[in-house]
Each structure stands twice: as structure tokens, then as C-alpha cells.
Amino acid sequence: MTDTHSITGTDTLARATLQDHLADPFMQVVAWPGRRIDRPLLGGDVVIRQPLGGGRRSFILTAPLEIGAREAGAIDVEALAAGRPGTVAISLCGPDRLLHADLTVIRPLGEAEQDISAVPPGTPAARPTIRTGSRGPAVIDAQQRLNQVHAERAARGERGLDDCPLATDGIFGAHTRAATVSFQRIAFPGLASEWDGIIGPRTWSALLTYTARRPPRPIPGVGQVDPSRWGTILRPLATGRTVLRSGNAVAALIDGNATFNAMAADMGATNGERDFIYLLGWDNFDTFPLGAASSFRDIYTAAAGRGVEVAAMLWDQFGIVTAADRSATQVVSHINALTGGKAIKDDLTTNHTTASTVRLAVAAALVGMHPRLISVILRIIEPDIARLGGSHHQKVLVVKRGEVLVGYCGGIDMNPNRVRVVDPDTGQPHHDTHCRIVGPSAHDLLSTFVSRWRHHPGSSRFGALRGETAGVPAAIASPGVNDAPFGGPLSVMIARTFNPVHAAPPLIVAERGIKAALLAAIGNARRFIYCEDQYLLDLDTARALIAAVPRLSHVTILIPGNPITDVPFGKEYRRDFVGLIDAALSGADRAKLGVFQLTTSQSAPTFGDHTYVHSKSWVFDDELAVIGTANCNRRSYSFDSEVDAFIFEDNRVEGDARQTFAQRYRMALWQHHLAVPGSSVVDGVASARLWRAAARPPSARVIEFDHRLPTGVTSLAGLRQAVMDRGAARLRDIIDPMV
Template sequence: MNTVLTAGADAFGARESLAASGHPMIRLGSQGESVGECQSKLNRVDARLMRDAGSGLDNCPLRVDAIFGPRTRAAVVSFQKFAFPFQPAEWDGVVGPHTWAALDVHAATKPKGQIAPSALTPSRWGPLLAAAASSGVALRDGNAVRTLIDGRETFEEMVSDIRLAQGDGDYIYLLGWDISDDFNMIPGDAATTVRALLSAASARNVQIRVILWAKPPGANFLTVRFVNTLPNGAAIRDDLTANNHPMSEIDLVKEMVTGGVDGAAAAVLAAIAARDPVALTGAHHQKVLVIKRGETLLAYCGGLDINRNRLEPVSPSTGDPQHDVHCRIVGPAAWDLLQTFIMRWRHHPDGAKLDAGAKGPLRGVGERLPAPIPTPPAVADKDAPFGGVTSVMIGRTFNPVRSFPGAPPVLKERDIQKLVLAGIRNAQRFLYIEDQYLIDLDVADTINRVLPQIAHVTILIPGNAITEPTFMTEYRRDFMERALRGLSQADAAKLRVFQLSRSQTVPTFGPHCYVHAKTWVIDDELAIIGSANCNRRGYQHDSEVDAFMFGTTAGRGAVNSLAQAYRIRLWREHLGLPATALVDGVKNADNWLKGIRPATARVIEFDHRLPATKWQAVRDKAAEALRKFIDPVP
């Protein structure tokens, strides 16, 4: 499948063209075989919802009479609200390609965690992702993907690719949240600092363009200034973020007073929040590196910052070097990450000024969409180490700020949240999550609904003692309580949360215990790697980018998908077991549990419960008063 809905296309026209290639579009007044098929599938969805949730679709079960009347339309709208909960534009009662795709999936028999690894079907995620995404987001087939775990592996790949950019048409584009430009990305090699690598590339006539967040109070300033001194370099320090205005702190105090917090306490809480200026404004949190070298376009995205704390124990008491993940993509989806950089460049007024300067405009603007990589062995094992080509969808969170007169239009984007929730809702076997925060209540509610029908949800987070910001303990408790609400004891036991630890008896946070990753593996079929944490900030407020990836492997023994191979690598790192003991994401998940996990494991259970004390009640009130600012929506 290669579903591509281009940005700016008329949404209705796109639906019509897709409908023509599959099911016909049907609506009120339609008659015929397709209407009967739709009615039958609505009835099957209704029966499953009644069984699993106790409530079904409006006006179901329907009489299968092949006539699209008012009752059928009401049932369709009810289904669309279930299948697309955050997309009211889809609740139109018209059965087009998105609704047909969702019907096909939700009406199918849904096994409960009994799928054997050899029977994985990653391709089922094509229509599911396409149905959940907005019309400007493309599903790109034919990519070579390499999943990267931790700093050493990631930086070695980045250095190699940067050095291969050689010619007049080549370029290196970097989007960053925070950067250290003076450490050796390959230990012992002084030529692998960011400054050394970019200086050498610029001398080869490679175009260097960099956008870094204007992280308060002055982070990234020196790097931006350095890049602008390069003969072929230009850089922007980007402070155009949601809620970034001088009144932010005053607004915070007003909000808390309105919420019932007295003036003195409000002032104290404002001071707490002001320690982290992000809590009052917002951040550009995307971490993207795009490289054009010869005929090859490739890109990186994920959670890793180019920072020495991914390699060295800068602050070992807080878990450095941090555990993190990234991915490297060769193929059409790299072009979507290139467009992410171009959009950010055009969004800032300095982009136009720099384009008009002596160093010239972005070379990447005219880049053609790469052709899909056909099948192995057409790709190098280095590029696709799991032996197969991969389908990738790039989702973003972005809040445009009209920064100057005549600025090109930039769309508000919320696709990461839509796609993550669609992934949870359509899980058939299990969810595996690694996240820095784990506090989004929409995710908690969706996990709550899906837990009865899957085998387990296994989550890895950093311990409360080494996690910022303030009140993370309260927000994580709220997440867990929402995820467990109303479940039977058996279903509640399926939710398993762990933290990295140097000890299996008490939480001990030494080197490599801080989980900075933002990644999901669903059913060993879909892998998600990106910068968005599981919080409202990541899904609605800050600038983020995630890659949603699925594909089969070729000739790799018991491993049948990219997601499965990736999950096995993560579990090997945390549990210290060989790959052969971790092939089955359901049966082998018990290796995480106390009393079963091996002595080589570096994990311990996370307890979300907090004491019921007067002091805790005060903290609870303060946490709720600050929630909008610590975990905001714009």
C-alpha cells in the first residue's frame, strides 16, 4: 500500500479518488450491495463493543436491507465517533475511504493476545494509520529503516553519514532542542565534535542549515553563532513557540487564583514553575537530522539530543548516560522529515532573510520525493539490518505562530496524538512503551478500554526520584489510576510499569538509569520512535515529530517484523537475556516480573501509590493548579 494524501489537497476530492479505488462512497439515499456490506459490518462492530464495553453503536443492530436510511446514517455517525474520536470532521455520516478502512478493521474478528509471532501481519497498519491521520500526512512505502538504541550507536551512524556528504548539491540540515557542539561523538576522535564535523562539511561545499530552540536562558546561542560563521552555514535560534509572551507568568498566577489557590500560595507556585521557563511558554522539541549525499536522501528522528549525556555520566546520580532511541530512514519518508525542516525554516522570519543573503536559499526545497526502495537485496544491510523494506508515516505536533507579514501558511498539526491513540485502540496482543513522563490522561483512558482484550501493557519509565518537572509523582499516579479504573483484578494485573535500576530490591539510580526514550511497540507489528512524550505538551503544545513504522523482515529466522526485532533489542538491553528467549512479545513478557526475571535484568517495579497525608493533599491541590502550565494545551 502507498497511500499519499498531499498537503493542500481538497479533502473531499482526496476521499472521492480513494473511494474510486476500493469501496464506493455511500451516504443517505444510497442503495445496493455496498450498503448491505456496511450494515453488516456495523452490526459486527456493535456486537463486539457490547461484548467488550457493555455499550454499542447507536441504532444497532441494523436490518441489513441494503438501503442507506436515517437509522443507518445514525449508526455510521456513531461508529465514526468511536473510530475517529478526535476528528469531528469525519463524523459526517458518509462512508468514504477512511470509514471503510476503519470498518474493515473493527469488524474483523479480533483475537485476544493469541497471535503467534509467525502470524504477525504488519501490513494491517496501513489502512489504520491512513484512517487516523489528517489529509496532509502521507504513508510512504519502500523505506530502509535502522532503529538505533542509545547514544554510541546513534552518533556513530550520524558521523558516518555527515562525512559522506561531499559535493556541491549535498546538504546537512539539523533541527534540535538542545545541543552540545564540543564533545567527541565518537570517543577518542577529536574530529567528531559537531563543530569539527560541520566545519569540514562546509569546506567541502556542503550546505549547512541549523535550527535550534532558543532554550532559556541562553542555551544553543554559541552553536548558532558558530554555524553562521561557516562559509556555507546558516542557523536560526527559534523562539517562536506557543504561549511565548511576557504575560505568561502573570497569566499563571491569575489562573491559580481563579482555581481557588490563595494569592500567597499562587505566588509560591508561580516561582516553582518559573524555574523551568518551558512551563510558562513552550519548546521546539523536534530532533531531526537530514542529509543529502550524492543520490541518497536520508534522515534521523527520535528522542536523542546531540549531547554528551548520551555517552558520558555527566550527572550519574540522575541516570546519565541516558537511555534513548532514534531511527535512521533512507527512502521516501526521509523527504517528509526534510519537509519538516523546510516548514520550520519558512515559519521563522530569519529563514527568508538568510535565503536572500549571500549564502543562498535552501538546496533542499527542490528535492524530489525519492522512489520507494523495491525489495531486498536492493538495500544494504547497513541501511535495513532487519532484512526488509518498511512503511513509514511521519506525524507532527506543531502550533504555527504568524511571525512576520507575508509569512507562508503553516498548518496546526496534531497527528502524533491521533496516530498513537489509533495504535492503542487497535492493539490485538500487547503494548510496550518507553517514556520519559507517562502522564497523558487520554492515553490512560484508551489503555483502560483496551486492557481487557490484550495480554499485557508493559511500560518503562525513569524513577520519580530522577524525573522532572515538579509534581510528576502526582501526575503519574493520576495516569495509573485512570488506566486501572473499573478493571477486574485480572485485567488490572496486565498493566505492568517498571523503572531502570541498578538493584532489583530497591530503586537505585546510577549510570544509564534515566529513560529519555519516547517509543512504542504494538503487537510486534508497529514501532513508534520520536520526540513526543506521553503528555499533553508533546501531543498538543510543543513542536514534535514521530515516525510510525511497520514492515516485515526477510530471511531472519524467528523474527518476522521490524517492530519485533526492535522490541527484542530493547528487551535484551534491559533484561540481559539472549534474543532467542525474547521472540514472543506475549509469552516472553513474564521475564519482566519479580521472581521470574533473571539476575541480569536492570529493572524494578514502579509503585505509583502516594501516601494519604495532609501534606500530600496540599501537593495534590498544587499539582492540579499547575497542571495547565506544566502539561499545557495552547
């Protein structure tokens, strides 16, 4: 379970409680209800009216007010949003200068006043007392530490903390309080007076003690892996829509040709009125050859002619004119023209609503009224600005051919840039990964499509899908080598990020399973972590790695180079990510972290075939592999629609010397990047040295990624970087939003 924080329909300021404002590091309460107004009020201050038994309203003062003034000119935000005149005069106080009891006045802090520091320093005294309603970095710190206590207890087979793992969202809600009380019962047995759900000095001290760095846990056997242990770790997270299923055959697919050839074979094997082909897509182009086969359009068109049901949901980029959006429109039109074809362009997300559009229009009108209003307005409409980049990012193909249900997920879009160069000097074809699942967990990928389909009101005109009545396939005891080239059977947990506008439990609900599972995996890694990611931005993940590195042999991360990474301020945000870890670790531990890019020159990098890392994948201890669509950023973990597969063996016995699925997957990736034989990278600890400069083979296509940003030797260069830093800080919540 996770703390929830959903605000829709009116502006954030109007919905916030007084306790929220007290705890919000970006806001200051300057006039309290029923108390004397003892300071001047400023243009841009926000008046919250919360009458007894009524709804809240917010007003923005349009001019400064001296002490003693009883009325103020203001903008009624809700009235403007509803299309009514917004200029009003509001009564603030009587002759006694006491602010009316239903009013509170708050003020957005200037940049120099804001407390936006990272995790607070290490002493309990430096950490503020936090409780229900608190927000900010200290809450994130506490949530991470509570999750760490929970994960370590679960790994030992002990009862974890209530309501954990928590979403590390910096909001002290009901679930954080429940976890706090649960921890206090452990830390202060018999002292019921300490079980108050408030994290003050004593609870901070206990929490810091319990989460202090510990030596590595003993590993059973010499060099032996134990993938079965991940069932105990992940099973508590498998609730509701997130299901852990055993008996699957899984193939890890590296890059476009292997993936598209497999997809083409499965789609080409469909036949008849019980089969179907379902696609969830982000980018979608369907006329290029799939590997060595015909184009996707040729294949699904032929399948529809055989009576196969073809359905697709492609991300609608809400009017932004791009080649991908034009192609999606064409694909949807073509599918809907087929016999039995069903296709939708989908832009329905929690932040793409009529209310958002109205607020953006209102904000545009307000900005010109007074310069001081700009910061307030940005605070109000921040979620609406963020929604301009919100997307359905899931890349799922589900095929039923006869009695076999097959599901695909991963980072590979239906895009020709996975098999050939479309834009030169951008690292194309992309390096990317996908997985193919046959067995019970293929049904969870089918369910991902069905829930999105039912969620969209436009789907009702097509009638029911064949897949809506499909049952969960039986477990596979002995998968064949074609379906499971890395061995099996395997356990798979499909986790998602999804933000429905209209929830309809149990199928259509808000989901935040990916981040919680990844943080649990980081917290339980014992030997090493390997990651491939397109962005590497989420600072919660960085903090989790800080706690993990001291007990690990190495953390090795592969990302695309800054010049070809397609996110605004990506180099600044990556600097923050890696720099945060560097600053927190000792020299010996710092050397365990290696971040790399696919190129051969630090000073003049060139980006040829398969050097843009679009893969979103993790390997933990050669025991657990994660393949999916979620990048390491807040957007993927809370805002966009994503899907990840967590894959491991659950049937290993002591002394089993076979290579695991995760191990063989990692070996294939390292062979790909280092250009060495598989025998050189069997040991995921010892062979990590091949990534480092001192032992790197001449065949390797990797080089260290330097997160430091040189500003040059001139004052102008330094000024330019300062401007970029300021922009990155200001726009982080828009570029990388969190619901």
C-alpha cells in the first residue's frame, strides 16, 4: 500500500489544509485565522477561505496591504476558472484587526527562503519533527528508512512494517503514520506512550540506528546465487492488480531484430475467430519490415482476413504534430477499416482533463495582471503544465494463437529506429530490450491491455473484446528451449504505473507498483546491481543506492551520452543523481559505483549503431531481472502509464549450479557491450572489472560517464551553466513530474 495524494477539479492551494501549508517548505503562513494581522500583506499573497461546513476557495491579492487595512482587492480563482468575473473585494478583518476565523493567508516563499535541501544532515537534531500532514525532504528520508526496516525484516522472515513499502513521495499520510507506529512498537517495546505516529527526536534516533550501514549479509555457498529468495521479498508487494505467478516461460530479447522477428512469428501463427492481436503503443509505425519478416501492417491485415481480432491503443499526443502522432492516426484508421478491427488513440490521463485546460487558460490571462502573481500561478497550475508531457508509455503486445497466450513488454517501440538509422548521429538503431512471456503472467499483460481499453469511453462503441473472457493459462512445468532459451520455469510479477481518470475497481485502479518493487529490490541486493536506463533522474532511487552500495561489490549503470539524451536538463539532473551518491559515500564505496555510456571518447564522443541506450532494465545479484517500460525517473514511477516484468526462478534448490535467467540475461548484455566471450562474464562480481578503464578490453564499446559539468574557463560559460542550473531547479517538477 502507498500513501495517496490526488487533487483534481480545483487548484492545489484551494484544496490544501492549514496543516499542509505549515509543512510545505514552499509556503509560509503569514496571517492566522482569528489572530491579529501583525504584518503587511503583499500582492500575490493567497487568501484561503474555509467556512465551517463549506468548501474552500482561494483568492490572490492584487496589491499590497498596510497593517490595519480591512478590505483587499483580489482575484477569485474559482470564479475565473468557472468563467465568471474574478475581480472581487474581500473583507479580511474587523476594527480589532483579527483575521476572520474562516480565512488563512499564505505566501509563496522566494527562492532564497525555500527549504529545498536534499536529505537532511545525519544527526537527529537536524531533522524536524514530522507528523500527519508534514511534507518535504525529511518525510522522504523517513519513508525510505521505514521501507529499509521493512525490507530487512521481511528478508529475515520477520513481520514487516504495516502498510509498507511506502511511496517515497514526501507526504506524511495515513500509510506513513501506520508504518511509523509499527516501527515504534518494535523500537520501544512496552512503551505505549512512544507509539504516537510522530517522528520526533527519539524516533529519529531509533530509525537512524536501525538503518545504519551494516556489513554484507552472508551468501549461501561460494559464488552460489539464491533467486528463490525474491519470492519472499516481492510477494508482500503482489496485492490487488499486481500478481506474482510461477510457471512461466520467458525469453529475453535484445534489440529490435530479435524482438520483431519473434513478434512476427507469433502474429503470423494466429488463425480463426478465437485468436487475437492486441497492441499498446507509444510510438507506432507499422509499414517498416519487422526484422526479416513483412511489415506489422501486412501481418495484422492478413490476420484480420483470417478472422483474428486486431485491437490497438496508441498514445494520442493531444494535437502535437509529430511524425509519430500522424502515423498513429493512420494506424488507427487502417485497423478500424479492417473486418473486426478496433483501435483508439488514447490521451486519457488524470492530468489531461477539462479542468486542466480551463486552469491553463485562466493562468494565461492572470499572468499579465501583476508580476508577483507569476510564482503563485505556477504553483496552482503546475500539474496542468506537467500534463502537457504526460503519456501512455506502455509498450505491450499480446497474441493469442490457438491455445497459447503470449505477452511482450519492454522498451522497444514499433519504430524503424530499432532496426535502422532514421536520424544520424543519435545512436540509432537504439540499444533496447524486451521480453516474451508464455504462461500465467501473459494474462497480466493481457489484463494491462483490457484495463486500458475499458478505461477509455471510446471503447464502448466496439463491443466486448475476445480477450476479456480469456482465463489464466496453466503453469508450465518444463518449458521448451524456444520459449525459454535461458531456462525455466520462472516466476514473474507484472507491476504497473497507471493513473485512471475514472476508477472502476478491481480492474481499473490507480497503480504505483513499479517503484515500490524496485526500491525493495535495491534494498535487498546482496552482491551487485546492474542497470540500463535512458534517463537516470529519480533522486529517491539515488538515495536507495546510497544505502545499498556499502554492502555491495559494485553498482554498474549504463546510460546514453548527454548529447543524445532527449530530456530537457538531462545533464543537470544526471549530475544531481550521481553527485548525490558521490557526496554521500566514502572513497572506497564511491569506487564501487560505475556509470558508463556507449562511446569510445570522453572528449569527442561519437554515437554509432546501438549506442543510444533506450533499455529500461535491472539485474540484481544474477537472481532477479527487471525488463519493462519504466525509466528511472519520477514521471515513469508515478505519472505516465508503464509496465515492468520482475523475473526470477522460484524452484532453485541448494547446490544447483545452473546459470539463472538473470545471470544469462546479464551475460548477454555484457557480451553485447564489452564484445567479449560469454566465459569472460559468467561471474557478475569478478567480471565487473572489465567495465573499468584499468581492465577494459580493447573491444569494449563503453567509457566512463563523467557526471561533472565543465563550465569552461570563461565567466560567460559559467554564467550559461548557472542559467541552466536555475532552469533545471525551477522546471524539475514540470519536466519530471510526480502525481
